[in-house]
Amino acid sequence: MAAELNVTKRTLSVSIVRGQDADGNQVTKSYTYSNVKPDADPDKLLATGKALGGLFDNEIAGLAVVERASLIEA
Numbered sequence: 001m002a003a004e005l006n007v008t009k010r011t012l013s014v015s016i017v018r019g020q021d022a023d024g025n026q027v028t029k030s031y032t033y034s035n036v037k038p039d040a041d042p043d044k045l046l047a048t049g050k051a052l053g054g055l056f057d058n059e060i061a062g063l064a065v066v067e068r069a070s071l072i073e074a
Contacts, residue, residue: 001073001074002073002074003071003072003073003074004071004072004073004074005069005070005071006069006070006071006072007038007039007067007068007069008038008068008069008070009034009038009067009068010036010037010038010040010065010066010067010068011032011033011034011036011065011066012032012033012036012045012048012049012052012063012064012065013030013031013032013033013063013064013065013066014030014031014032014033014049014052014053014060014062014063015028015029015030015031015060015061015062015063015064016028016029016030016031016053016056016058016059016060016061017058017059017060017061018058019058026061028061028062031052032066033052036065038067042065045063045065046063049063050063
């Protein structure tokens with residue numbers, strides 16, 4: 001039997017550079033946005049993440065999508 005993955009929830013995480021610590025390592029803060037459509041197009045997610053990151057004074061350190069999915073037998 002084959003397994004099937006069904007995405008049920010997505011969140012978009014935008015990491016923003018906040019400065020450096022005493023050792024010179026980059027310090028970031030992440031902002032998480034929920035209720036992202038499970039079938040959202042990756043290009044639109046990237047554009048949205050960049051637009052949200054542009055609202056902050058500091059540069060974007062990274063964008064991530066976290067998915068929750070159910071696993072079923074097909």
